[in-house]
Amino acid sequence: MSIVVKSVCKALERIAPLRLAESWDKVGLIIESPVPRSDAKRVVLTIDLTTAVLEETLKVPTALVITYHPPLFQPITSLTLANPLQASLLKLSAAGTSVFCPHSSLDATxxxxxxxxxxxxxxxxxxxxxxxxxxxxxxxxxxxxxxxxxxxxxxxxxxxxxxxxxxxxxxxxxxxxxxxxxxxxxxxxxxxxxxxxxxxxxxxxxxxxxxxxxxxxxxxxxxxxxxxxxxxxERGYLPILAKKLLDALSELVRDESPDGLSPEERIEIGKYQLDIHISEADRHPLDRM
Structure with missing residues (x-):
């Protein structure tokens, strides 16, 4: 796992522990890319992983997409490009981008x-x-x-x-x-x-x-x-989450507790200047006309 993804996942656990999620929910690291990019310093925050959000994300090297709603909710028997949501996950993974979902843990905390x-x-x-x-x-x-x-x-x-x-x-x-x-x-x-x-x-x-x-x-x-x-x-909370995430990451760099990062990882992530980006393509799917 890339140091960015590992650090952000640990930071999110401090912000909204996954144990708070409802039993029916699908939270945590949904997709871990097997080809993480070393130049990817962006983390994208969105409510939904839509096609528009995918296209926006692929324009800049991105380590992780934090999508509030689970892109995979029902059990699946295949993962193909024929399904738009599955295609988004496959394309992100191929581009070196992992996907995390906090959903109901972020409601409850x-x-x-x-x-x-x-x-x-x-x-x-x-x-x-x-x-x-x-x-x-x-x-x-x-x-x-x-x-x-x-x-x-x-x-x-x-x-x-x-x-x-x-x-x-x-x-x-x-x-x-x-x-x-x-x-x-x-x-x-x-x-x-x-x-x-x-x-x-x-x-x-x-x-x-x-x-x-x-x-x-x-x-x-x-x-x-x-x-x-x-x-x-839900969407108006994303700027608050962005600030909480930056604060939690800074805390991880300083923290020497057993559930934190190793000394080497703290030094490495401390060198990064992560770009916490709130998606501009994410929007409510319905318009009132």
């Missing part, structure tokens, strides 16, 4: 995507509310979702404005219950939150997408539902 979404809910009330884990608590490192309890209730219109500003969106979809009320609690799940949010005692379900009947059921039980588009609840 403290300071991860769900906490970032909670910041948008809190707005200026960050000091007068609290954030708790929603779902399974996984030790001191985090848990699946979040629930925000505000000290002072706010109207749904205020919450919508806070979220749109945080996610840089002009529109979101809101399901309203028959009886309107002020908002005191918000249940949060990045991406697709239907299964995690179902039955949760909160005034609002805030996620990227839910199935039609999940929305109907939630609204019938008196909940507001706020849907922002699956990847719109």
């Amino acid at each position: 403290w300071g991860g995507i769900n906490d970032w979404l909670a910041e948008g809910v809190m707005g200026l009330q960050k000091a007068t509310g609290k954030v708790d884990i929603l779902g399974e608590v996984k030790g001191e490192a985090g848990g699946a979702g979040r629930i925000v309890t505000l000290d002072e209730p706010i109207p749904i219109e205020e919450l919508v404005q806070r979220v749109k500003k945080h996610l840089v969106l002009s529109q979101v979809d809101v399901g309203r219950p028959l009886v309107q009320k002020s908002i005191k609690s918000v249940a949060i799940c990045a991406g697709a939150g239907g299964s995690l949010l179902s039955g949760v005692d909160a005034d609002v379900y805030f996620t990227g997408e839910m199935q039609h009947h999940e929305v109907l059921g939630a609204v019938a039980r008196g909940r507001y539902v706020m849907l922002c588009g699956h990847t719109n609840t």
